[in-house]
Amino acid sequence: MHPTAQPTVIVVGAGPAGLTTAIALSRHGVRTLVVERRTALSPFPRATGINLRTMELMRAWGLEAAIRSGAIDVKPTAWVGRTLASPEGAEAPMGFPSAEVAASISPTTGAIAPQDHLEPVLMQHLLSLPGTSVRLGAEVIALDQDRDAVTVTLREGDETSTVRAAYVIGADGAHSTVRRQAGIAMQGPGELGAYLAVLFRAPLADIVGERRHGLYLLMRQGPPWVFLPTDRHDRWVFSMTWDPTRETRADYPPERLVELIRAGAGVPDLETEIVWTGDFAFTAQIADRYRERRVFLIGDAAHRMTPRGATGMNTAIHDGYDLGWKLGWVLSGWADESLLDSFEAERRPVGLRNMQRSANGSEQRDVSLDYLDDIADRIPHRWLADGRTSTLDLLGDGLTMLAGPGAHVSPAPSHAVPITQQRVDRATAEALGIGADGVVLVRADGRPVARWVASADTTSVSLAVEAAVRGTTDAGLPQAA
Template identity: 35%
Template sequence: MHVSEKQQHIPVLVAGAGLAGLAGGLFLAWHGVPALVVERHRGMSPHPRARGINPRAMELMRSVGLEEEIRATGSARALAGNTGVLAAQSLAGRQLGALHEQYFMDVRTDLGAWSPTGWCLCHQDEFEPVIRRRAEELGTRFAYFTELESFEQTADGVTARLRDRETGAVRTVTADYLVAADGPASPVRQALGIGVEGPGTTGHFLNIHFEADLAEELGERRFIMCYTFNDAVRGALMPLDNARRWLLHVTFDPSAEDAAAYDEERCRELVRAAAGVPDLDVKVLGSIPWEAAGRTATAFSSGRVFLVGDAAHVMPPSGAFGSNTGVQDVHNLAWKLAAVLGGQAGPGLLDSYDAERRPVCAATVEQAVLRSKDRPRLAHQEPAPANPAIHPDTEVWFGWQYRSSAVVPGPGDTPADGVWNADPRGLPGTRAPHVEFVRDGRPVSSLDLFGRAPVLLAGAGAEPWARAAGSTARRAGVGLEVVRVGSTVADPAGAWAPAYGVGDEGAVLVRPDGVVAWRSPAGHPDPEAVLDGLLTALLAR
């Protein structure tokens, strides 16, 4: 996977340097895959768009050593104590309600039973530079103000034409694979002829980034979001630093007027209406129109091209699933590309990307749309019950289940109906459960054991599985780490076996992305034969 400037060849070309594209560059480099990320804009957006990194995405950031740096950003520190979603006539006006639903897990919810980490309210304009710096440290290259003009693919690779938007110069590069992170309109997706499906547009909004002194109106409250409902504005206020910086989302109808009609003075008036302060001194820093929609691509791959992030799916912001789902897309894809490019897996492994991510993403889009439709209930004093089709946040974060060739269920592994599983307990295709082990005298999460290579977790009485794993991996030329519970790590609470659905002589194979690939509740007369067949199936060899 050597990168040659002279030959202009790169193993993976990533189109788009939004959050999904940046994370793709990071995870690919983490797995040792050289990548070039091209972005048509001059640089990263200074506008603070998405700002909620959900617990699953934080687990992935933790796996590449970025959790502490992200939590040390200015916005993450400033908003560490914020909690709750409110509804009010205005910031200074009467409160109408608050989001208190069983499906809603507030950022202050104790997730210790599920995860070693939790929410982080870091603005995207601070989150993205952290990812980019780490990706560059690991070897990913970035080319801004560079547009993917066209591409062609054959059975052997992808040829792309890249145009420097400053000079107009065009260069041709070849790549083994192309990852399209080029946004909701995705020229790559359109060029492939891949359609979208789903409920479509759910609303149009304008993000207004502004500065104003709202300390008196805010008082001691430290919320995540406050929906405002009055005659002058229907929107949502979000504090960016609990001091002077804010975002206001307002609805508008593009069929009646263009976003350009919202000049600075009109934006100031909308801010004053949402704040409930008619003479508020407001400095508008910028505004961006955007569409809330629920759409999923009808295919996430075509040949050597893969769709990720908004190119593959868009969803309303309710639940903060959108950009976090894109991060999970590239995390799922990166280890598979690395395994194929490194010769450890056959190209058939890449078929599992669409098989796994598309159903989960479509179901996540549905959950975001349902939450979006549920939010107006906050304005009512006695709201009706929430839609029972809404699954709890913890299920959406942690309770999905994959079905693909990269998952090998056993005879007793009965999957749940559909995508969501409220109590997966180590079923193949689900996220490996969090268990607190002790290693070298220090607590360590089971999730911290996964990252670059497959891991075989073996019980204290599972010596045959551990021995077989070593010999099978050497024979197959596959990197496979063995973790013995009881020797490599201690399990003082005795939690790992029930959490993973195995006994003392059982074993569990966990993929590099932290997904359970296979498990055996007990021993087997011929563990080498089992593991030989397992690796052959898992890696499409």
């Protein structure tokens, strides 16, 4: 699709981060153009772990069922053993809560679904929203900023063109052109190891039997081998370390790869079809900054992580959601531009933490409680009396005021940002930490802005709203409660 009007925002990159950002912007009516140098979405599974917080965001957009339709029937845990066929081994965490724990803290659960299923779901949803255009096969070759806008030069085949927009978002991956054009450097340990990857088909579900997990770590002499299921049938990824300074891809012809896969499976005559081979490096870096005037970075353009802890794609999606709603507020006239300063202030520490964790060379780092970090800043989930509606389901695109049954709430003052008032039952109010007579004001992403013990008068609400549109949450705002 090509734009019918000049876009307000250009998103460079149609991976999970870029698509998430574009959806969040389009929900606010922002004219958005997504440009992607590839001529089609990636046909490779890439990341498969969609964590709890990401699924909460997808649920809010009505996409949970569509994503689960391509999920793999496995436990979101790893299996550590000698071969896939060997019954000896142990289960290890992948950073997902158990189903029982998830049920107590969230209205949803994480999922194991390949990225080549997730991306089409996001793209289809994006194209159903008004004001959004997508140009595949369009590569950014230059950016030029002035005080009022950014001019983007695109190359499509043998032709070049320019598009002007108020903001540009770089979601164009680890080798980001947007980041380079914006003059933003990366810092961190850099490359931490080289790996060979093989996408193949084989009837391994019959081999693992009931030991169905999201990842299999095979302990051998030297670095472990990894097997990753990537669909509901027989498509898998096998990866192992290699030394590209002493080896070439020619050293790994299909017949040798088949033998390696059979050795890892523990089945000497396993019927195996090699689909694709490639190589990649474990890399850990983060951008010096996430913004250069009217240009923002998200996802792998802002932070490069190793697969350890399965945080890369999820961190990218959370970046995109955060920037999308904040930029949407600003462009809708709900908030001042100062709100955009909170994007880097809130997201870069998360990117740095997750990058440093992924760089941890110990394969034994305990990731079992990592999911708590993703939900630590939002209000707690509790089911309302109907048993179907979560406290998280009450949140709108603007601000939401949740009040206990005995709270006095003045009529919402007139503000550019809409304020939705919701009254909750006593048990839910207690779970929210406000008590039966209390009130809490919450941002679109679930972060509390302010709390009151008994009444929320017009003046105090106005002060809280002013703080919210500047990006201040109750971490830095004196509490009325």
